[in-house]
Amino acid sequence: MTVKLYVPKDAAALALGADRVAAAIEREAIARGVAVSIVRNGSRGMHWLEPLVEVVVGHERIAYGPVRPDDVASLFDAGFLEGGAHPLCRGATKDIPFLKQQTRLTFARCGIVDPLSLDDYRRFRGLTGLEKAIEMAPGDIVREVTDSGLRGRGGAGFPTGIKWKTVLEAAGERKYIVCNADEGDSGTFADRMIMEGDPFVLIEGMAIAGLATGATKGFIYTRSEYPHAIAAMSAAIEVARREGVLGPSVLGSGRAFDMEVRVGAGAYVCGEETALLNSLEGKRGVVRAKPPLPAHKGLFDCPTVINNVISLASVPVILDRGAAFYRDFGMGRSRGTIPIQIAGNVKHGGLYETAFGLSLGEIVDHIGGGTASGRPLKAVQVGGPLGAYFPRALFDTPFDYEAFAAKDGLIGHAGIVVFDDTVDMLHQARFAMEFCAIESCGKCTPCRIGSTRGVEVADNIAHGVEPEKNRELLADLCNTMKFGSLCALGGFTPYPVMSAMTHFPEDFAPAPRVEAAE
């Protein structure tokens, strides 16, 4: 009898040797005369256990991890193909607390299915949302998404349904659905994981967006740094086309929708939606002034829906289970679930999808398990390189768009990076400015010049040159950048800088430099 195993093909698993583990299992199985079939799935999101090998025993999947190629022989010796005991055995995957406590709506299939099997996708309720959408009037699809309370998961938190409504009502022969998969924020990998682990859910979400707004063409704009996601997404689009999910008649509805993957070229600012549109058009990724809104004049001046990967990938479950089902999760104006990405110096790093509302402390200490180094935690940065650094004193903040904004922070794309007490917050503030200087598109002065001046001022503080005056100058510069920049790159770089200075003033007060006598 052939034993079925799962060895992830997610980039994080690959970075930790998943290919070598899969090869070792195949070699060992042949040597021992056992028949195995290995499915290359997405990641379950428990990255500290990667490569996580799962063995199908009866109706259960038994987890072993983190598996190194050297462990494979001992796993066979321990009878892992029958779920045998081994120091790496984690029991039934679904019962691992990190996974069991999650509410997986968007990531329901990620890590469970073969990412390129449309049969697998259908078996786990895939395409039911699209089938329902086909039976609905465009306005009703839009209303369902609006009623679900879904807000842009890229960071801005703008209601997705409102964007769709604007595009639906905009006149235009051609309309586009653009998926912003330019996931450049450090500490985030949810887009990458869904594209690698469950690409059909994004295809389905985009097709629904097309039906809802009258758009017939979609683009997924992703990063050249994500070769595995590009490959998985492109292959899935081919399958979807072959199976009639995409093409001139979506699932036989008589309505057309098709899409393609486009690859950026290493510019962080292209994650900003108007820069992204310019880049798609083949131009420099320079930010456009708004208005006009992309919903009115977007790609090639046509009405365009531009949504983040996770926003679009959350649409199928909303259409499938209904707006109320989705809306019932969450708190305040943050409805539904959010895939939180726990990263950096943390014991249990990975992806944790849950309803909005958990406190930052619960996420970092209980779910993340504290620092990987075992040293005291000093700060967490939430929301990528443009997000604020929070000290432990703010750990009671609930994970919610408004609650974070009220504490001068943002949840952004929901990435959390943990730092232990070895971090120098002045250095981090300087890096924020340096990063902005490297990645600025150059269109507006506060961002282009301000970031470079910011690096210099931070250096002056570090060198003890008139520290008090320079701290004031840095705050003033941040104020100018925040209110004077055209987009979030220059506008939000002050968040990490000011939060570092506000919450960790000790790092901004180096010993004054002893001036040499003239």
Add this chain to the structure above:
Amino acid sequence: MNLPVSGEVASRTLSIVTAMKGAEGPLLPILHEIQAEFGYVPQDSVPVIARELNLSRAEVHGVVTFYHDFRDHPTGRHVLKLCRAEACQSMGADAVAARVKALLGIDFHQTTLDGAVTLEPVYCLGLCSCAPSAMLDGEVHGRLDATAAAELVREARR
């Protein structure tokens, strides 16, 4: 190093552009393809692209120079990209980078004298939960420490 002669660059560029110019917004895909073909975007490709897409040479040059990925010169035989972003910093990426630079004897954006390795910084590979991370010729590596970094350099030197 065998740099293609200019006539050859023009003809190979032309065949790429001809095949791809029908796409919507074809310039970035074309530039990616040209870089895949030559290893960089040769100066002699620019006028051909401009003519075929009905753009000015300045416009094409502007796009090529805007994006970090596009190079106007060849790389070493291997490209090693080290992530410098915050999640990797929190796990010691700066120390790993310092070690790699010392082992290779070069800084970021430089190529070793033997032409073996080009070292590039990258801002996030999406491997933030298994930091620090790196990419060697498209292959990803996570949880780097001094030993793993040295091994990576050895591999790149080959």
